[in-house]
Amino acid sequence: MDLTFAGAPTLVLPLEDTSQIGHARRVALKEAARAGFDETDAARVALIATELATNVLKHARTGEIHIALVPGVATGGVEVIAVDRGPGFNLSDCLPDGYSTGGTRGEGLGAVKRVADVLDMYADHRGSVVMARMYPKGFSGADLHFGASHHALHSEAVSGDGWAMSLGDEVVAAMMVDGLGHGPQAHDAAKAGTDAWLADALADPLDGIGNMDASMRGTRGGAVAIARYDRTSDTLRYAGIGNIAGSLQTVDGSRGLASHPGIVGVQARRSRPFEFSPVHGRLLILHSDGLQSRWNLLDYPGLVTRHPAVVTALLHRDFSRGRDDATVLAIRLETSA
Incomplete structure (x- = not known):
């Protein structure tokens, strides 16, 4: 796949x-x-x-x-x-x-x-x-264990956030970008970054951020986070610049994924990658700053075990700030496709 x-x-x-x-x-x-x-x-x-x-x-x-x-x-x-x-x-x-x-x-x-x-x-x-x-009949095994809730600010026709994924038998990769501010200019920045990531989606997260930084120059720039999960080694490699929040969730709690300050496309300094292993079965969550950061899945007993699409919809319902674009992406990390 x-x-x-x-x-x-x-x-x-x-x-x-x-x-x-x-x-x-x-x-x-x-x-x-x-x-x-x-x-x-x-x-x-x-x-x-x-x-x-x-x-x-x-x-x-x-x-x-x-x-x-x-x-x-x-x-x-x-x-x-x-x-x-x-x-x-x-x-x-x-x-x-x-x-x-x-x-x-x-x-x-x-x-x-x-x-x-x-x-x-x-x-x-x-x-x-x-x-x-x-799904169309005959595709009963088609579902992928991810969810995304992506919302433009209610007064805007376009979203300044963007997200993308690449799913393979050996590697799963995900990216989120939040164009500075909101509206058409933020959208243009996010689209430039998304297009650059899609062109080489399985690159190392540091290289991916470099590609996005080059493509987002001339835009207002934005925050970026990239996660790359190697199914074979059961290792997650993560890098971020700006205020995209990332975490790994389990039934016992969560571990935050650190990002570095800066603006990709404007003031991006080289990020430091972080590696986590083992992570099989954990829920990877990324979200833009349109979502409040002070949430805890332990306040919702059993939620972390539900389908990731339920998790993302609930987090948006209860923690959207309502004054910016808001996007939350969740992926169940599994060693087999």
Whole structure:
């Protein structure tokens, strides 16, 4: 498996009354068509969007539907996430053994459970996050264990953040860039950096930052972090400049990943790389400074074991500053593809 791609901003559909359920269904159909789904598979996506939107309004009264196209093994998929701040529900009645693909046992969310290829959720007194992913029929093993929640500042048409990944049998690499400020100029800086990284995605993180620095000159610059995971040696190599936050999460706690001060493309001095091993099974999280830094997954018992897409949606819900672009990326580090 060799797959390299850049992420796009998440579509966010507010839910405040029943008239918005139909809009969520139509947007889901449109995104399924963009993913190349046939009529039957697109109808599955529309059904899930309808059911999740209905469930939010019924149990939480208000919330959001997040929709994104996601890459998968040999195909692409559509992700639909319902996010709310309602009273939550009893997880033990739904998915007792963590996230599941197909055939999940449990009660509730029946229609979603029957048609989703991947379904996972998290709920407590602070609200609920329910994530479903769909792939074309015949690709039941397509899901990749990552999640991303990428949001432009509400007043901007484009995002000044960017992220990208490269997934292979031996190496997994990820990059995040935060263009200085927000708006079109920040977007241009982030795009220049992202394009440079994509051109040599498996390079050593120090070389990757050097390539991005050269391409971002003439822009307003930004913060950058690059992580490269060698599956064979079970070693993560990480380098960053600026205020992208990185961490490795386990059920017992977290370890921060250090970055150096500077602005890539403007005032970037050579960064020092850091190596971590073993890291198999840990959750790598990167986020821009549009997300508050004072969060702790231990405050959400069991969350670190859920699908990374549930983790990223919840962190955005509870810790977005609301005054800048905000992006959070999570990847489960695994020694086999």
